[in-house]
Each structure stands twice: as structure tokens, then as C-alpha cells.
Amino acid sequence: MSSSNDQLTLRIRRIIDFRDARDWKQFHNPKDISISLVLEATEVLEHFQWKNKEEMEEHIKKNKDSIGEELADVLYWILLMCHDLKIDILxxxxxxxxxxxxxxxxxxxxxxxxxxxxx
Ligand SMILES: [Mg+2]
Structure with missing residues (x-):
């Protein structure tokens, strides 16, 4: 059984393979990765904008997959940046x-x- 560190390493490898297959590293620098990270974080925020407590609870019930997708986008950029800057995120x-x-x-x-x- 693999450790969660191994699981994280596999996901990072997959992210980098995805990027390398598309030759996108040339577009990635700390500034633009940071911008992408914040933009994705605002997509999480957008789920809750203008909603009161009850509306948020209802929205979460109906949109958990979509919220998870936005959180995954945030994590994607975090892991990509950690890889490029050689930061051990754990x-x-x-x-x-x-x-x-x-x-x-x-x-x-x-x-x-x-x-x-x-x-
Ligand atoms: Mg997104």
C-alpha cells in the first residue's frame, strides 16, 4: 500500500506530464501561476457570492461536484508551483x-x- 506522499507524487507527475505533453511550461512562471491560482480560488468564491447561510447550504448540496472541481483547480496550481519551485508542500x-x-x-x-x- 502506498503512502499519501506517494499518492501526492503520482498526482504531481500527472500534472507535469499533462503540461509537458502540451508544451505549456514555456508559459509558466511564478507570477502567472500565482495569477491562475488566485483566479481559480475566485471561482470557488463565486459559488457563494450573494448567498445567505441557507442558500449556501442548499447550493453546496446541489453543486458539490462543481465546487470540488474548482478546489481541484486550485490544488492543481498549488502542486504545479510547488513542483517548479521545488517546495515540498507536505x-x-x-x-x-x-x-x-x-x-x-x-x-x-x-x-x-x-x-x-x-x-
Ligand atoms: Mg476552475
Missing amino acids: AALDDKLKKNEQKYPVEKARGNHTKYNKL
């Missing part, structure tokens, strides 16, 4: 989670949305 995530655990200690942050510098 290690970066682990480091960031550790920092967040320190910035937001449970005893201060539980049930409280105040930013860490105001806790």
Missing part, C-alpha cells in the same frame, strides 16, 4: 500547522476568531 504544510498551533494556543484561541497578534 513539509511546508506541517511547518505551517506547527506555527499556527503556536500562534493560536487552544487555551487562548478556542471559540475565538481574534487574530493571533491580538490574543
Whole structure:
């Protein structure tokens, strides 16, 4: 059985193979990849624009596949950028989670949305 790290590596390989088969690396630089990442994130946001809590819940029920597709688009650009910049995203995530655990200690942050510098 393969680890989740192996699974991630396979997906990154698939993304890069997809790009290489189309000779698109020439269009990819950190700025334009970042723009693509943000544009895809706004497509996630678009699902919820102008909806109140009840409307969002209903929308999620009916559009889970489409929302998942937009989230996959965001992840695609994240993984592509991590590949190109040689960033180990799982290690970066682990480091960031550790920092967040320190910035937001449970005893201060539980049930409280105040930013860490105001806790
Ligand atoms: Mg999209």
C-alpha cells in the first residue's frame, strides 16, 4: 500500500506530464501561476457570492461536484508551483500547522476568531 506522499507524487507527475505533453511550461512562471491560482480560488468564491447561510447550504448540496472541481483547480496550481519551485508542500504544510498551533494556543484561541497578534 502506498503512502499519501506517494499518492501526492503520482498526482504531481500527472500534472507535469499533462503540461509537458502540451508544451505549456514555456508559459509558466511564478507570477502567472500565482495569477491562475488566485483566479481559480475566485471561482470557488463565486459559488457563494450573494448567498445567505441557507442558500449556501442548499447550493453546496446541489453543486458539490462543481465546487470540488474548482478546489481541484486550485490544488492543481498549488502542486504545479510547488513542483517548479521545488517546495515540498507536505513539509511546508506541517511547518505551517506547527506555527499556527503556536500562534493560536487552544487555551487562548478556542471559540475565538481574534487574530493571533491580538490574543
Ligand atoms: Mg476552475
